Amino acid sequence: ANKNSTATPWRTSTGRGMSLGEFPEAIAAEHEAQMTESVRLIYVALTRAESACTLALGPVKFGAGKQPNQHESGLGHVLRLQGNDEFIASFEAALTDLDAQAGVTIEPPPSITHARFVAPVEDSLPPARTAKRRVDSHWRISSFSGLTHALHESDVAVPETAKQEQLRDVLSQTGTVEESLDLPQTHRFDPQSLSARISHLPRGTTFGTLLHSLLERAGEAGFNQSANFEFSLNLVRQLASTLTEDQQSTLAELVLRILTLSLVTTPSRRLADVSRYQIEQEFWLPVAQTQTSSIDALLCAHVHPGQMRPLLTAQYLEGQIKGFMDLVFEADGRFYILDYKSNWLGDSPEDYAPEHLVDAMLAARYDLQMVLYLTALHRHLQDRLPNYDPAVHLGGALYLFVRGIDSPGQGVYFSPANPTVIAAMDALLTDEVSPDEGYPVRAEAVV
Incomplete structure (x- = not known):
C-alpha cells in the first residue's frame, strides 16, 4: 500500500x-x-409496488x-x-x-404531442344532493355587544380583536360612529380642575378608542414606568397628534391620574403599584343551552335588585361567548377585572357620584358585562390556580368612568365578586340549572 x-x-x-x-x-x-x-x-x-412502478433504463x-x-x-x-x-x-x-413471458405486455411509448389535457365536460349537472342530517342552526358565537345591540339600535358583529371590542363598547356609549364635538361651555366643574379640562376633550368613538390604546401601551411599557407626566405626554403625542397641545397635556394628566388613582380594593393600591396583570385578556365562554331571559332574571334579582334597567332582547344562546377584558390584575392574592369607560354622564362632579354610576352601569347593561367577565375569570382561575376558592381568590370588578375620577370619591364603580352569583351564571351557561328551578343564590345586592 x-x-x-x-x-x-x-x-x-x-x-x-x-x-x-x-x-x-x-x-x-x-x-x-x-x-x-x-x-x-x-x-x-x-414486487412491493401497490399502484405502479416506473423504471428508467438507457445508455x-x-x-x-x-x-x-x-x-x-x-x-x-x-x-x-x-x-x-x-x-x-x-x-x-x-x-x-x-x-414472451406470461403476464408481460410490451407497448411502444406514446407519441409526443403539444396538446394540453382538457378535462371532460359533463353535458348536465347531477341533481343536488339532499342533506341527510340536521344542521344545528342555533350554535353561534356571541359577545356582550351582540347581546345588547338592540339597546343601541345597531346590528353588531362579534368582535374579532380587542380593538373591535373597544370600538363596539364606545359605540354603545355614544350611539354614533364618529363624533368629535366639545361639550357645551355650561359645565359646573372648577375651571382650573382636571375634570373641567377633561370635559373639553372630544367625545365619541375616536376618543374612547384612543384612551384604550393609551392605557394598553402604558400597560405594555409597565404601569410603574408609565406613571410620570413626561412618559404619558410622549405617549399621547405619538398616538394623538391631531389634538391641540392643551388637549394633549390634559389627556396625559388623565392617563397619569388613572395610573395613580387609589383603587377601591385597598386604599393604598394603585395601578402603578400593580406588577401582576394582563392587558386585553381574551376569553371564550362555552354556552350549552340557555336564554337571555334566564340570564336577565338572574341579574335583575341579584345585581342591584329592584332598580330599573332595559331588558335584554330575547335570544336563545348556544355556542360561545367571546370577549376581551381591558385589564385583569392581582392584588394581595385576589384577582380583579378593570374596565375603562369614557362615557359622559353630565357636566358636574355629582354626575359621577356612586349612585349615578349604578344608573349608568344598568342603563348600558354593564351588569351583564361585569358578571360575564367575572365568570370567565372564575373559570380561568379554576383551571390554573391550585386550591382555587372564589371566595378567597376572586376579588371583583372595577369600572373607571374616567371623565369623573379627578373628584374625590367619584367616577369609580367597584363590585366585589359574589361567588354565589358567579356560580349561578356558570350553571346557567353550562345548562346545569333549569330556569324553572330558580337560582342557588341569595337575594342580595352586589354593590
Missing part, C-alpha cells in the same frame, strides 16, 4: 475487512456485494466512468444487458424475452 492506495471494504465468509491495496479479489468481492444489494432493491421495487453512466455502464446496475444484471456497442441489441433481446 502507498499514499495513493484506495481503501476498499471487503466482505469475506468470515466477516468484513478493509483492503488497502489494488487487490483484484477484494475489488471483485465488493462489486459482487454491491450488485447483490442492487438486485435486492430492484426485486423489492418490482447512461454511473460513477467516474467515461462510457455508459447501465449494464453494471442491478437492473442491467437482471436483464443481462451488455456494454458499449452491444447495449441496444442486448436491450432489445431482453424486451423480446420479457414479451
Whole structure:
C-alpha cells in the first residue's frame, strides 16, 4: 500500500475487512456485494409496488466512468444487458424475452404531442344532493355587544380583536360612529380642575378608542414606568397628534391620574403599584343551552335588585361567548377585572357620584358585562390556580368612568365578586340549572 492506495471494504465468509491495496479479489468481492444489494432493491421495487412502478433504463453512466455502464446496475444484471456497442441489441433481446413471458405486455411509448389535457365536460349537472342530517342552526358565537345591540339600535358583529371590542363598547356609549364635538361651555366643574379640562376633550368613538390604546401601551411599557407626566405626554403625542397641545397635556394628566388613582380594593393600591396583570385578556365562554331571559332574571334579582334597567332582547344562546377584558390584575392574592369607560354622564362632579354610576352601569347593561367577565375569570382561575376558592381568590370588578375620577370619591364603580352569583351564571351557561328551578343564590345586592 502507498499514499495513493484506495481503501476498499471487503466482505469475506468470515466477516468484513478493509483492503488497502489494488487487490483484484477484494475489488471483485465488493462489486459482487454491491450488485447483490442492487438486485435486492430492484426485486423489492418490482414486487412491493401497490399502484405502479416506473423504471428508467438507457445508455447512461454511473460513477467516474467515461462510457455508459447501465449494464453494471442491478437492473442491467437482471436483464443481462451488455456494454458499449452491444447495449441496444442486448436491450432489445431482453424486451423480446420479457414479451414472451406470461403476464408481460410490451407497448411502444406514446407519441409526443403539444396538446394540453382538457378535462371532460359533463353535458348536465347531477341533481343536488339532499342533506341527510340536521344542521344545528342555533350554535353561534356571541359577545356582550351582540347581546345588547338592540339597546343601541345597531346590528353588531362579534368582535374579532380587542380593538373591535373597544370600538363596539364606545359605540354603545355614544350611539354614533364618529363624533368629535366639545361639550357645551355650561359645565359646573372648577375651571382650573382636571375634570373641567377633561370635559373639553372630544367625545365619541375616536376618543374612547384612543384612551384604550393609551392605557394598553402604558400597560405594555409597565404601569410603574408609565406613571410620570413626561412618559404619558410622549405617549399621547405619538398616538394623538391631531389634538391641540392643551388637549394633549390634559389627556396625559388623565392617563397619569388613572395610573395613580387609589383603587377601591385597598386604599393604598394603585395601578402603578400593580406588577401582576394582563392587558386585553381574551376569553371564550362555552354556552350549552340557555336564554337571555334566564340570564336577565338572574341579574335583575341579584345585581342591584329592584332598580330599573332595559331588558335584554330575547335570544336563545348556544355556542360561545367571546370577549376581551381591558385589564385583569392581582392584588394581595385576589384577582380583579378593570374596565375603562369614557362615557359622559353630565357636566358636574355629582354626575359621577356612586349612585349615578349604578344608573349608568344598568342603563348600558354593564351588569351583564361585569358578571360575564367575572365568570370567565372564575373559570380561568379554576383551571390554573391550585386550591382555587372564589371566595378567597376572586376579588371583583372595577369600572373607571374616567371623565369623573379627578373628584374625590367619584367616577369609580367597584363590585366585589359574589361567588354565589358567579356560580349561578356558570350553571346557567353550562345548562346545569333549569330556569324553572330558580337560582342557588341569595337575594342580595352586589354593590
